[in-house]
Amino acid sequence: MSRYTPATDADRREMLEVIGVDSIEDLFADIPAGLRLTAPLGLGRGLAEQEVYDELRALAARNTSTEDEVSFLGAGMYDHYVPALVDSITSRSEFLTPYTPYQPEVSQGGLQAMFEYQTAISELTGLPFSNASVYEGPSAVAAAGYVAKHAVGRRRFVVSSGVHPHSRETLRTLAQGWGMEITEAPLHGGVTELPEIDDQVSAVIVQQPNFLGAVEDLETLAESARQAGALTICACDPLPLALLRAPGECGVDIAVGEGQTLGNRLDFGGPSFGFFAVTEALIRRLPGRIAGETRDLDGRRGFVLTLQTREQHIRREKATSNICTAQALNALAGIIYLSWLGRRGIVELAELMLQRTAYARERLTALEGVRALHEQPVVREFAIAVDAPVKRVIERCRKHGVNPGYPLGRDYPELGEGLLVAITERRTREEIDRLAEVLGEAVAVERRRSYQRVGS
Amino acid sequence: MSRYTPATDADRREMLEVIGVDSIEDLFADIPAGLRLTAPLGLGRGLAEQEVYDELRALAARNTSTEDEVSFLGAGMYDHYVPALVDSITSRSEFLTPYTPYQPEVSQGGLQAMFEYQTAISELTGLPFSNASVYEGPSAVAAAGYVAKHAVGRRRFVVSSGVHPHSRETLRTLAQGWGMEITEAPLHGGVTELPEIDDQVSAVIVQQPNFLGAVEDLETLAESARQAGALTICACDPLPLALLRAPGECGVDIAVGEGQTLGNRLDFGGPSFGFFAVTEALIRRLPGRIAGETRDLDGRRGFVLTLQTREQHIRREKATSNICTAQALNALAGIIYLSWLGRRGIVELAELMLQRTAYARERLTALEGVRALHEQPVVREFAIAVDAPVKRVIERCRKHGVNPGYPLGRDYPELGEGLLVAITERRTREEIDRLAEVLGEAVAVERRRSYQRVGS
């Protein structure tokens, strides 16, 4: 008996009688006696709802959220404003609680939303076919690799060092299973150096804008891949795509990306969703669910899960992917958010970021002891280096309630004391000015400290 | 054009054309030119959604909520735990956004919930007829007075001083309109002294438990009212009613009360709801909406607003009340909360409060310089007096994150440095112990201070 389990003692007695056994224990007769636990699990007593609430609130209070500091953290997930209507719609039990729409007649809501979502992703990426979502950005990159491996059948990927380190690592993990090799194309001046692509390459994988915030010359990269008979996979940040040439227009074959920025919470990294769009040639290799239009018996428009013969539940070991449960609710948030932004709004939002990012970049790189890590065009994020130990500089800024960004050291030790600074519509000029002020001071203090240390 | 107003410029042009006028201004031709504003209102520019959110969050941050301190404030509204399912259900647009159910065929959800609510209130109060809600507690007391005035027709109310000061004042305000006199029955030893009730009294009005937390001898009070031909009105706190004799059983004619504790937020005092239940004799004098059972054309059970001939939209100047919009959503929260508590749970909750209140009362009154203001039985709140300026004592406690309760000075100057301390299921023993500690210390410090002042 618990607040979630309705069977009363009387219910249990009656039910056992109908079954024809004496006790619930009898129902577990197939379990070898030696395997049955004799002591309760070490999980303690169940708590009242308010006790659980208090505990979870206490845990939350020990996290510094974007409401608790002025945060310039990005590097793959960004502090965007999620409009209230997203929560209001996605919290409706009709969207929140159903399973994958296996019975389309009672799932038109979810299926139509998927279809709308696919349309929006297709518009953003400039590619004709989108699936209904995959897990998240980095695993989408790996999943794209899997598609390319099968489509092209060669043994190597060339991956730009400008691709998110998590994506590169995830690809490496999964490629172990496929027996693929990976070579990295280094960055030069902030963007991917045009790599050598031989006839053993299945795909060239790049990111737009890349991890250092720089806008890549996608078209040139895709063209050289095409000439070598390889596919181009591009991981893209969807909001800058409001301004940037669409991957599809640039010759990209598979565009994937992290969907968090489209109406999803930060949630310490998940759940969000990954999007996945391809050229016509690749449609039957797409992983995951796809909603498609059709008609019912009366000729009315309706939507179904389509092209299911790609999938694990039909094709089993021959499936294009093993994915089953994906991120439908997060993708729903995505299409609601994109409808909220709208055709003009998404451009305005991107331009606001562009302008503020330019402003912030100018302000910060004008500081003593701060320099740009590259001069490439950027939309919403840029990389700088500080002339002092960056982690100490960060700590110092945080004492003033400002989190200046993501230190690049772990992922790009070659870049020295790098810092990746992200701007969204949430970061006002006033906050950027404050960042400049505290960062400038922090760098100055730390430089003095190290001079003193050197001096002493 | 705004985010909420869909008419585009093109729409406007087309619409004006169909109407046959040149401009929107023309539509306002009936407004005398001299009255038309020529300058914009002094309200500034409209803000983006995120700007409004930021502003409202900044305002919220300047309030100390029950999440920000350990609060023993009560005195009419209490810090109870509202289970998550209440929000989850009441935020559904089907409950949140419709008007009063004037079209019952598409309002069965709201109407059935009202019917269920009325059943629960009837059970709690022990009276057969409940309406669907009035504004809140104190105005419910006044509304009950209006019923009694009409039912009995005499010119005076006798009101116990144990009735919430806000209720007494609201009654006084409204009684101006009815030309009624009000006399107060003082408290003695914490409970209402049996008042003299002559043949000019329409109703005796008491509160259970009274403002000082004491359980009144309702039965004796009601009996003496009945003997004098007057009605008894009782304002009750619904959760203690799980343990206390039901007003209906005690001979009360009208039971009203504040519904905030039943699943509603504190919300700095509103919106909540007032409940209102009466004996059979008074049903046609009830104010406000009432849901009643009936059948549809096919004989299926359904619910409608009933006894509407009492109401303003039918009876106009002869209506039993002018109330129109009431507190349907808050009453819905009430019935959901009561279903959540359930028959056993409401008793367990009340008993938990009873035990913790007894513990707290014992702990506090054992402190140096603290004494009980009465020795009557209490359920969830009790009154003490401190031997030091109570406001200073409170301030001192709050420095330790504890809000010890409500000072009685404004409402009961005769009680000296009184403090009303409320306990709910949210206040643990640990928190009560902490209160005892900081209160004891605060009183000690303040006593020392005043001795010193006297001494100096």
Next chain:
Amino acid sequence: MIAAADDELTIFERSRPGRRAFEPPPLDVSERPLDELLEPRLRRSEPPRLPEVTEPEIVRHYNRLSKRNFDLDAGFYPLGSCTMKHNPKLHERVAALPGHAKLHPLQDPSRAQGALELMWRLQSALSEIAGLPHVSLQPSAGSHGELAGVLLTRSFHEDRGQHRSKVLTPDTAHGTNPATVTMAGYEVVKVGTDERGNVDLDDLRAKADDEVACLMLTNPSTLGLFEPAIEEIAEIVHGVGATLYYDGANLNAIMGICRPGEMGFDIVHFNLHKSFTQPHGGGGPGAGPIAVSDRIEPFLPRPQVVRRESAGNGSSNPLYDLDYDRPKSIGRLRGFQGNYGVFVRSYAYIRSLGAAGLRDVSEVAVLNANYLLAKLRQVGVLEYLPAGYDRLCMHEFVLSGAPMKQELSIKTLDLAKRLLDHGVHPPTVYFPLLVDEALLVEPTETETKETLDRFAEILADILSEAREDPEIARTAPHTTPVRRLDEASAARRPVVRQPL
């Protein structure tokens, strides 16, 4: 109790002994015998018979119930006089912030500065919109604001030694107006309406005497018409020393366009749940703040939110406070400070729109109403449902179903019920009383032109259907969870609770 199908059981009918959704936190103090804490004589013999159900059952029960409601987020809801405009979702988010939602009403003002400042700013904004200098947020709804207003009028006159006995209301007035007058101890005197739908000035002049305490007026009126002679009306009323009361239910027509204060009104109530987007909740909550002129101000309800220019503690910040020291106040109208949760939403709305946005609201509300009226004319609906008054309307308009009744044998009620089958909420019906078989249509500004066009088409379709077969409308609705309900027998033998 009538038996019901499984999916329509009440929560009480779902109860099974022993089930529970609430589990109490453990008792953490040493338990004392119940008899010692509460003598048996004070205790009830049996617990209240609340339902015994688990969380999944409650959730499913009320979710299913909710699906038996029509709501504004599901379709067009042109309920006249009710201003069923979109309720922005942001408002629910900000109202739920713990700093607002979990603020105790007796929190010391020094620790509720955000709430008090919000209230003060809302007061200022409402004052600006009404064109009257003082605001009290206390009343809980429109009719509560009316009661406040008439009691203010009473105090105002009494303060000047005058004991007047009558209050004037037009015959178009909403029911709450006359009901309020009675509750405030006055006699209702009805004023007529002329053939153009305006207050009959001659009748008004005839009835305005020095027994009259007040004229309560809705402007635009409940017919959706602006009183062109409002200045003259004010002169007549003030001429006999009475106050002029503005029922603000129809404020959505004139925000930023003109102001009751300049029209000569002394007292205005707002319906924050109409013009200012508090969701209606199936019958509340709302809030009915009032704005008043200087001469009424001394009598405003207590406490009043005030701004003191310095916090006094050496800081230069203003301090927001509750002022109880109002000797002439009519006193409290309710507990605590009013429906603060509603204030949060309405304040957010005003900030979202700003001056230009608010004016645009009213412009489009009036545009939409006039467009819909013109469109109904275009598609031939007005032939059977003529406009009550043949002129431009404000934010709503009234039609008469009398010709339809005569020529097509369906009543306004039938038309309304048939609309339900089309997924549209009917307009207000049989109000105002002045118009035979009335339909009062208020589209609001948040509806699209496409929706208005579709509504016009649906009305035209229903009328042509009725021309063929009036029985369909007469027995409508046909697709709702229940069919027409027997209201008469419900009132005759009221069953208002479940027998247990």
Next chain:
Amino acid sequence: MIAAADDELTIFERSRPGRRAFEPPPLDVSERPLDELLEPRLRRSEPPRLPEVTEPEIVRHYNRLSKRNFDLDAGFYPLGSCTMKHNPKLHERVAALPGHAKLHPLQDPSRAQGALELMWRLQSALSEIAGLPHVSLQPSAGSHGELAGVLLTRSFHEDRGQHRSKVLTPDTAHGTNPATVTMAGYEVVKVGTDERGNVDLDDLRAKADDEVACLMLTNPSTLGLFEPAIEEIAEIVHGVGATLYYDGANLNAIMGICRPGEMGFDIVHFNLHKSFTQPHGGGGPGAGPIAVSDRIEPFLPRPQVVRRESAGNGSSNPLYDLDYDRPKSIGRLRGFQGNYGVFVRSYAYIRSLGAAGLRDVSEVAVLNANYLLAKLRQVGVLEYLPAGYDRLCMHEFVLSGAPMKQELSIKTLDLAKRLLDHGVHPPTVYFPLLVDEALLVEPTETETKETLDRFAEILADILSEAREDPEIARTAPHTTPVRRLDEASAARRPVVRQPL
């Protein structure tokens, strides 16, 4: 694009140029020419053609769409293998707390101690439930957990210098199992099932050789049956040096009753969206943590949440941290640390229930399934829909629609569609593949006996209706927003986006 009625338009079909829901905050820096910041060559020629709509239109559109979904809060949803148990509302509340929901994934661990501690505690709880000492929360769903598990197996063998080529899966396995095996670069070898529904031990023995890297097993199996010979199976598998993988989709049957660790499993995945109440969201999100034995631990994904006994900064509090220093790790499986929002909900669930509550969950899940099976026998349903295996089941059971198809001329699909007309979601159909015309029924523990009784009655009614007139079921559903949909033509000529 097929034309649709007004209430079924897509959001793109509702778009009108110039409408907007988003209003940007004002540009507060001095504007620089676009060309200067981003050369035209890098820019797109035309903005993405997203819909142009206002907030009220979006809200109404998706609200209406939502009403075209069936959901768990609306009715019984006995979808076998999916554990459609009630999703407590508390979980949504706690997951939305800003300290959880607005925590950036790259927040420094020192400022995310609450989140890391929660993850650490969830790891410990899952470890306790599985009976295996180490947990990684990283995988995003069940099949992602499977992939992690088989990659762990690969690393485990390779670390020992072994290059095995095959993975065994029973013929009852869920499709994700063989699909995963392929993705991990192994060959699938199917193991048969005996006539009682258990793994065919002889077949297993025959196929278990030293090329076998792993046996993936679901226990209880997808037939809802517990493998009585599980210990022997483990012995065979371990005997050839392979690992034993536990597909945890059916964990709801055995929580607190027995543990995969003790059964001999090396690797277990959990579906937090099944046994641990993450709402399914119409197809995710979920999470698929894995628990492993000591010998597998070195290969776990990176980073791993660890607890360091002292924060080091003089404090005696433990410090929770992300450990990247795992040289043998298979590496990352995704971005960041996993689906934290899911962890919050599942952790809350485990805390709410505690040890006794969790065991009760499984007891009642199994009781409900066996009761429903017995009830179906009692009301005669099993005559046409016999149980796949005539024995006690665990938390779900499989029926065969073959006799029904032969005798009543309706297929399992028809029965499923007809159930929709009764407001019930059908069980899983045509899975497992082993049973002809299969129906897999999983009632879960959060359903009442009344609901189970009613479901049995409905099935009986549909069968007797089919005896009279099979056409009704064959053309069902009749009351849903759309009727049966043409899936074949959708796949033939896929239209997967709106032409604009």
